[in-house]
Amino acid sequence: xxxxxxxxxxxxxxxxxxxxxxxxxxxxxxxxxxxxxxxxxxxxxxxxxxxxxxxxxxxxxxxxxxxxxxxxxxxx
Numbered sequence: 001x002x003x004x005x006x007x008x009x010x011x012x013x014x015x016x017x018x019x020x021x022x023x024x025x026x027x028x029x030x031x032x033x034x035x036x037x038x039x040x041x042x043x044x045x046x047x048x049x050x051x052x053x054x055x056x057x058x059x060x061x062x063x064x065x066x067x068x069x070x071x072x073x074x075x076x
Contacts, residue, residue, distance in 0.1 A: 005065070007055035013069055024061040031068050 003024045008016035013030075020028055052066045053059055 001061045002058050003061050005053050005055050005057045005059055008051065008067065009055065013067075016067060020065055020067075025059070025063070025065050027062055028065045028067060031066060033068060 001024070005025065006019050006023050008019050011019065017028065020026075051068050053063070059065075
C-alpha cells in the first residue's frame with residue numbers, strides 16, 4: 001500500500017509521531033541534529049529539515065521514516 005508522507009516540520013514531536021501513524025507510517029526512527037538515534041519518548045521538540053523521506057513523497061506504508069529533531073536549549 002502506498003501512502004503520502006505528511007509534512008511534520010515545525011510540529012511538536014508527539015504530534016509528528018501521531019501524524020505519521022495516522023498516515024499509516026509506523027516504521028519510525030528519530031535522530032537529533034547531531035545524528036544520534038533517540039527514542040520517540042525523549043524530551044525533544046520540533047522535527048527539522050532532513051527528515052527522510054521528504055514530505056509529499058509516495059512510499060510504501062512499511063517504509064522506514066527517519067525524523068530529525070532539534071533539542072531545544074531548555075531540554076538539552
